[in-house]
Amino acid sequence: DAKTTQPPSMDCAEGRAANLPCNHSTISGNEYVYWYRQIHSQGPQYIIHGLKNNETNEMASLIITEDRKSSTLILPHATLRDTAVYYCIVRVGRNFNKFYFGSGTKLNVKP
Amino acid sequence: DTGVSQDPRHKITKRGQNVTFRCDPISEHNRLYWYRQTLGQGPEFLTYFQNEAQLEKSRLLSDRFSAERPKGSFSTLEIQRTEQGDSAMYLCASSTSKQGALDEQFFGPGTRLTVL
Numbered sequence A: 001d002a003k004t005t006q007p008p009s010m011d012c013a014e015g016r017a018a019n020l021p022c023n024h025s026t027i028s029g030n031e032y033v034y035w036y037r038q039i040h041s042q043g044p045q046y047i048i049h050g051l052k053n054n055e056t057n058e059m060a061s062l063i064i065t066e067d068r069k070s071s072t073l074i075l076p077h078a079t080l081r082d083t084a085v086y087y088c089i090v091r092v093g094r095n096f097n098k099f100y101f102g103s104g105t106k107l108n109v110k111p
Numbered sequence B: 001d002t003g004v005s006q007d008p009r010h011k012i013t014k015r016g017q018n019v020t021f022r023c024d025p026i027s028e029h030n031r032l033y034w035y036r037q038t039l040g041q042g043p044e045f046l047t048y049f050q051n052e053a054q055l056e057k058s059r060l061l062s063d064r065f066s067a068e069r070p071k072g073s074f075s076t077l078e079i080q081r082t083e084q085g086d087s088a089m090y091l092c093a094s095s096t097s098k099q100g101a102l103d104e105q106f107f108g109p110g111t112r113l114t115v116l
Helices: none
Strands: A009-013 A018-023 A031-038 A045-050 A061-064 A070-075 A084-092 A105-110 B005-007 B010-013 B019-024 B031-037 B044-050 B053-057 B065-068 B075-079 B088-095 B111-115
Touching: A009 A018, A018 A031, A018 A084, A018 A105, A031 A061, A045 A061, A045 A070, A070 A084, B005 B088, B010 B019, B019 B088, B019 B111, B031 B075, B044 B065, B075 B088
Parallel strands: A009 A105, B010 B111
Antiparallel strands: A018 A070, A031 A045, A031 A084, A061 A070, A084 A105, B005 B019, B019 B075, B031 B044, B031 B088, B044 B053, B065 B075, B088 B111
């Protein structure tokens, strides 16, 4: 699987958009980008995933660059409960099963 | 859907003892994964089952570790002769390979192991 690079930490003001970047410059054509988050002392929680196109769901938006070498997770209106470690992961299609989490980005949402 | 459950949530043991953890996946999920997470790091893949078959094992899974999923439902992870370096959170996840399913992995709350 391709490796990912994320900043170790970011701050965001409550109510503002949080934009979390991820670099996956070695991604191959059939690898999906997944985002998970982990709130302290809980298991990781799925947020969103995508292959080429931008994706949006009730939690977040995922913007993938045209060359697919980087992506940005957007939390449109961050709340204090969004404080967590966010992991960007790439994996091959639906039949390749292990995730490589890396160290993630600790997002601190401040009042 | 009650989610993925793990038991126990916390385990403290002395070095050299054996421990066993249990994971109950979401009922219709045929895929089950074990990960290990140490402080400040992301989860690391340990092993993967599809139904009762163990299809992949990480090099992290030493000979002291064994995982089973005898009937394709719950799974156990056993660590023999525990060492202090085994202290970590052990996470279980499940997913489905059903056609058209999202195949996202749903994680349990984890079992925190402390080896004294």
